[in-house]
């Protein structure tokens with residue numbers, strides 16, 4: 001069941017009216033549903049448990065980059081989620097939200113020495129390493145501090161995961177991971193370094209993957225590598241399968257089911273005695289959030305009917321960055337008997353690319369009306385900026401039908417207080 005429904009012709013988030021949210025927080029504002037986050041997490045966990053069995057060790061390590069608000073991470077922490085983090089900032093957020101360090105994996109292609117040290121001190125479960133150079137740096141830091149760093153290499157399997165090129169990470173022309181062909185020699189070398197303890201294998205081939213085939217190809221390579229490493233005498237306790245589960249942003253996008261994904265995992269790894277780690281981000285958070293925005297004005301120019309709203313590409317970058325399609329709906333239910341107009345929803349930023357949706361069929365939309373941009377819970381607020389000297393907009397979560405402000409609006413006055421003119 002959706003957590004975003006019309007009740008008496010007004011969009012509600014769970015049982016809270018979008019109009020009440022606007023009254024309390026003004027627009028634009030990100031709105032998340034706690035119960036949707038919980039349901040999403042549980043659905044994935046249940047699908048995996050039902051295929052793999054209760055006893056197969058696993059860890060769902062929510063990928064914090066998708067939505068890093070500590071309130072969101074905390075909701076997942078209460079469900080025993082772990083965290084996948086890619087910076088010391090995300091590590092600090094995960095810890096602040098209550099995630100125990102032994103449930104945290106540290107990924108990312110450019111971890112600095114300071115970040116490696118912080119994660120080492122924090123006792124994270126595993127470092128997902130991206131290069132030999134990073135391995136050597138980590139070993140050096142671990143030895144200096146008399147510690148052992150648990151590591152996995154992120155393997156780049158050279159697989160085209162489909163989807164947008166800017167979020168495909170498993171190809172040979174991307175910066176991610178070490179080549180599959182160099183994996184064995186990399187593990188052999190890692191074993192010779194003091195301060196390094198090999199614990200796993202890691203892979204992440206991309207995001208918003210809507211077909212199972214790329215996963216199957218990648219998983220085959222992981223199994224092959226696992227067998228090779230075990231034969232060579234390496235210790236592999238964890239297999240991290242990354243994130244990437246796609247979501248249906250609109251009716252034109254169909255995706256595999258969680259059951260199908262879990263069956264594939266079972267088929268490939270069910271008989272391997274390792275903890276399986278999953279790093280879902282988008283799947284957990286995307287459809288748990290909307291971006292609520294207000295119409296500033298209607299504008300017609302040549303053959304175009306524009307609706308200029310108060311949200312813009314600085315608040316939600318995905319349409320401009322990835323040509324991502326986010327459905328836009330009216331907070332007041334549309335009268336389906338009236339003729340529909342083909343609108344372009346645009347923001348106030350001085351960029352031609354500040355288009356939130358190129359084609360939205362609505363009717364009777366006028367100044368002051370509220371619209372909701374759907375599936376905005378993942379890679380939304382985290383990518384926002386203050387471009388054009390706009391505010392960083394607030395985030396709220398609806399929990400038990402209460403409106404909770406989980407990030408206050410950060411205003412131009414706040415930003416100005418960090419700037420100064422030299423004397």
Ligand SMILES: Cc1ncc(COP(=O)(O)O)c(C=O)c1O
Pocket residue numbers: 063065066084107108204206207208209242243244245279280281282283
């Ligand atoms: C290493 C890693 N793990 C997990 C994820 C989460 O991916 P998704 O949000 O598609 O599940 C990402 C995002 O691209 C990532 O880079």
